[in-house]
Amino acid sequence: MSPLIVVEDLAKTFVLHNAESAAIPVFSGLRLEVGPGECVVLAGESGVGKSTLMRAIYGNYLPSGGAVRVLHDGAYVDITRASPHEVIDVRRRTLGYVSQFLRVIPRISTLQLVMEPLLENGVDPAEAKARAEGLLTALRLPPAHWDLPPATFSGGEQQRVNIARSFIRNYPVLLLDEPTASLDADNRAIVVGLIRQALAAGAAMIGIFHDHDVRDAVATRLFPVSDFKAAA
Amino acid sequence: MNAMAKTIQAAPLLSVRDLTKWYGQILGCRDVSFELRPGEVLGIVGESGSGKTTLLNCISGRLAPTSGAVEFDTSRFGLTDVYGLSEPDRRRMQREEWGFVHQNPRDGLRMRASGGANVAEPLMNLGGRNYGKMRQATIDWLERVELDTRRIDDKPRRFSGGMQQRIQVARNLIHGPRLVFMDEPTGGLDVSVQARLLDLLRELVRDLGLAVIIVTHDMAVARLMADRLMVMKGGLVVETGLTDQVLDDPQHPYSQLLVSSVLQI
Numbered sequence: 001m002s003p004l005i006v007v008e009d010l011a012k013t014f015v016l017h018n019a020e021s022a023a024i025p026v027f028s029g030l031r032l033e034v035g036p037g038e039c040v041v042l043a044g045e046s047g048v049g050k051s052t053l054m055r056a057i058y059g060n061y062l063p064s065g066g067a068v069r070v071l072h073d074g075a076y077v078d079i080t081r082a083s084p085h086e087v088i089d090v091r092r093r094t095l096g097y098v099s100q101f102l103r104v105i106p107r108i109s110t111l112q113l114v115m116e117p118l119l120e121n122g123v124d125p126a127e128a129k130a131r132a133e134g135l136l137t138a139l140r141l142p143p144a145h146w147d148l149p150p151a152t153f154s155g156g157e158q159q160r161v162n163i164a165r166s167f168i169r170n171y172p173v174l175l176l177d178e179p180t181a182s183l184d185a186d187n188r189a190i191v192v193g194l195i196r197q198a199l200a201a202g203a204a205m206i207g208i209f210h211d212h213d214v215r216d217a218v219a220t221r222l223f224p225v226s227d228f229k230a231a232a
Numbered sequence: 233m234n235a236m237a238k239t240i241q242a243a244p245l246l247s248v249r250d251l252t253k254w255y256g257q258i259l260g261c262r263d264v265s266f267e268l269r270p271g272e273v274l275g276i277v278g279e280s281g282s283g284k285t286t287l288l289n290c291i292s293g294r295l296a297p298t299s300g301a302v303e304f305d306t307s308r309f310g311l312t313d314v315y316g317l318s319e320p321d322r323r324r325m326q327r328e329e330w331g332f333v334h335q336n337p338r339d340g341l342r343m344r345a346s347g348g349a350n351v352a353e354p355l356m357n358l359g360g361r362n363y364g365k366m367r368q369a370t371i372d373w374l375e376r377v378e379l380d381t382r383r384i385d386d387k388p389r390r391f392s393g394g395m396q397q398r399i400q401v402a403r404n405l406i407h408g409p410r411l412v413f414m415d416e417p418t419g420g421l422d423v424s425v426q427a428r429l430l431d432l433l434r435e436l437v438r439d440l441g442l443a444v445i446i447v448t449h450d451m452a453v454a455r456l457m458a459d460r461l462m463v464m465k466g467g468l469v470v471e472t473g474l475t476d477q478v479l480d481d482p483q484h485p486y487s488q489l490l491v492s493s494v495l496q497i
Contacts, residue, residue, distance in 0.1 A: 017485030018492065059474060061481040084460035084474040085269055105434075105456065106427035120438070 002071065003033040004173050004204035005057065010066035012052055013230065025230035026052050030066070032223060034173075036202040039195065041209055041219040044226040050208045053225055054175050056080075057206065058097050059087045070095055070173060092120055096171030098179040102150060102158040110136070110153075111146045114164045121169065128168075135164045139190060155182040167194050174198065176207035180214050192217045243305065245270045245411060245443050246291070251300035253286050259467040260286035264300070266462065266472070270410065273437060273444040275458030275475065277451065277490070283467040284447045285415060291445065292332055292413045293322055304329075304411070327357055331404030335416035337396035340403070341388045347399050348374070348384035354407040373402040377432060394425035398432065405436060414446040418453055430456055451494050455479055463487045 011028035015021060026049040034040050042050040055061040057068050059079040069076035072094045079087060079095075091097075096117075105113065111132055118128035136146060139160040145153065150161045159182050166174065176195070180188045188211065195218045199205065206223075209215040244267040253260035261283035268274055276284045289295035291302055293314045302314045306325050314322060326332075334340040341350050352360075352370045360366050374381045377398040379391075388396050397417065404412060417433065418426040434457060437444055448454055454461055454475060461478045463471040463486065471484040482488045 014481075015483075017488050055480070060476050062473070062477055062483060085272060087474050088459055105431065107431045 001035055003035045004071045005032070005034045005206070006067075006069040006076065007032040007053075007057065008067045008069070010053070010056060010068065011064045011230065012049070012056055012061065013064045027225060027228040028065070028230040030225070030228040032206075034204040034206060036172075036204055037199050038220045039199055039205040039207060039218050040221055040223045041207050041215050043222045043224045048226045048229070050225050051177055054097075054177050054206065054208065058095065058175055059091070092117075094171060095173045095175070096166045096169065097175045098163055098166040098177065100159075100178045100181050102162040102165075106149065106151065108149055109147045110141070110150050110161055113150065113161060114168055117165060117169045131168055132164065135168055136161075138194075139164055140187065156184065156187065159183060160187065163191055163194070167198065170198065170201060170203070172203055174203055174205045176205060176209070178208050178210060180209065180211055188214055244268060244311075245272075245305050246445075247301075247303040247311070248291055249301045249303075251287070251290055251302065252298050253290050253295065254298045259283070261290070261464070261467045264462075264469055266469075268411075268443055268445065270443055271441045273442075273446065273457055273459045275454040275461045276445065276447045276464060277449065277454050277461055278464035279449060279490075282464040284449075284464050286467075287464070288413055288415055288445065288447045292330065293326055294332075327354065328407065329410050331407075331409040331412040333397075333400055333404050333412065333414040333417045335419040337388065337393070337400045340400040341396065343388050345387075346385045347379070347388055347391060350388065350399055351402045351406055354403060358407055369406060370402075373406050374399075376436075377402045378428075392425075394421050394429060397421065397429055401429075401433065401436070405440070405442075408440075409442070411443045411445070414444060416448055416450075417446065418448075418450070426453075433457065451479060451491060463490065 008031060010030040012026045014024040014026065030053065032040065042053060044050060052061060056063045057079065063080050068079040070079055070090055072090045077086060077090055079090065082090070111129065114132040114136060115128040118131065119125065141157060141160050145157065150158050153161070163179055180191050183191065192214055195205070207218065246268040249265050251264040252262045264287055276287060278284050286295065290297045296315055303311050304314055305311050307329060317325065332340065348370050351373050352366050355366045355369060370384065371381050374384060379395060379398055388399060391399065418429050421429065430453060446457055458475045460473060461475050462469050463478065463484065465486045471478060471482065471487045478487060479491055482491050
């Protein structure tokens with residue numbers, strides 16, 4: 001089966017123009033393919049560039065070279081060269097991202113926030129609401145919280161809102177940046193269940209997990225980012 | 233499929249080519265080119281004096297550029313150079329198909345007319361004659377922007393700054409424009425009022441599938457509202473790209489400075 005993500009010769013060097021144009025090389029020549037049902041876990045110590053790679057794949061960081069091809073509507077789109085509206089379309093329908101932190105929007109309720117990815121895809125509001133409530137229940141977020149904006153929630157609660165927002169749509173490709181970082185063991189197990197369910201349905205995933213139990217429970221293989229460390 | 237999902241295949245709604253504006257010897261903006269699709273939100277960011285407002289005024293048909301073209305997909309003539317239209321045709325097109333939200337509500341409202349009359353006026357200008365219908369549309373819009381409809385007859389000066397701004401938003405959306413220009417729409421407001429207005433604008437833009445060009449110097453507003461950004465400095469566009477990419481991994485020295493200067497709270 002054809003891979004859903006193809007990373008080709010990817011390179012990233014940060015250039016800080018306001019710090020005497022200091023260049024910080026992260027990786028170069030990085031190659032990676034991920035197929036349906038695969039969960040590739042990025043390995044390596046902190047600072048090796050795992051999050052940078054994830055963000056480059058999502059189009060959030062601009063690589064210095066190479067390509068990131070994502071299978072979208074049956075054709076590969078190179079995220080590094082696609083126009084903003086193409087990237088937005090790929091993100092809306094194909095490429096999901098669970099970050100460590102929830103970007104809270106003032107005044108928007110938890111339920112609205114979780115429904116949003118469905119509303120953006122034209123799903124009927126009543127159906128979106130039912131699915132959001134189902135997922136928040138599965139993630140054991142008390143219904144009393146649903147109508148509140150998550151700004152004042154605990155780290156673990158915000159994280160679960162974030163996870164609900166990303167798993168409410170069945171994204172063919174999911175990037176997981178420490179989705180279980182601030183969760184207790186029971187909630188971690190629930191998230192592992194969601195990840196496995198999505199993998200069984202054919203999603204391709206790239207993840208960063210510092211928690212070894214979670215990693216062992218979901219990884220189909222490890223990918224050492226340090227193998228592609230760029231020379232300074 | 234909603235309006236946003238259609239964005240990808242759609243032809244440009246607005247096409248700006250090599251737009252340049254000189255004020256005598258002084259540069260307003262230079263060689264600006266971009267396209268905007270239906271439903272797309274473009275943010276123009278930069279410090280004061282960077283040329284953002286000049287650019288916005290040129291694009292919105294309010295300030296003739298020195299050179300370059302602004303083409304809009306008009307419903308009457310198709311894709312047409314805005315400055316190639318006769319004055320009456322251009323004004324009609326602006327009234328029918330565009331909205332313009334000013335930073336200061338006083339620039340966008342008739343201060344002597346009531347709040348309700350301000351909201352209803354665009355419908356009357358477009359030939360609306362059924363007063364019952366127009367009044368109902370006005371009430372609907374006042375509700376939509378979360379204003380107390382019992383105050384429909386109050387003059388704008390009796391409303392707070394945030395409320396005036398919401399009246400201005402209603403006035404600019406009631407006629408169903410396809411493109412709305414916003415010049416620092418949350419500029420003069422307290423932060424809590426600003427957050428409320430931003431939520432409202434975000435929701436309306438999504439639900440109506442509006443194309444928006446928003447000028448702001450506030451990076452948080454840019455992140456919340458815009459799909460993509462243009463960073464301006466000294467009248468030139470120094471960087472463009474997807475909003476989160478420009479804000480999280482800015483490439484140009486000036487964009488890096490701009491983003492790193494934002495205070496974290």
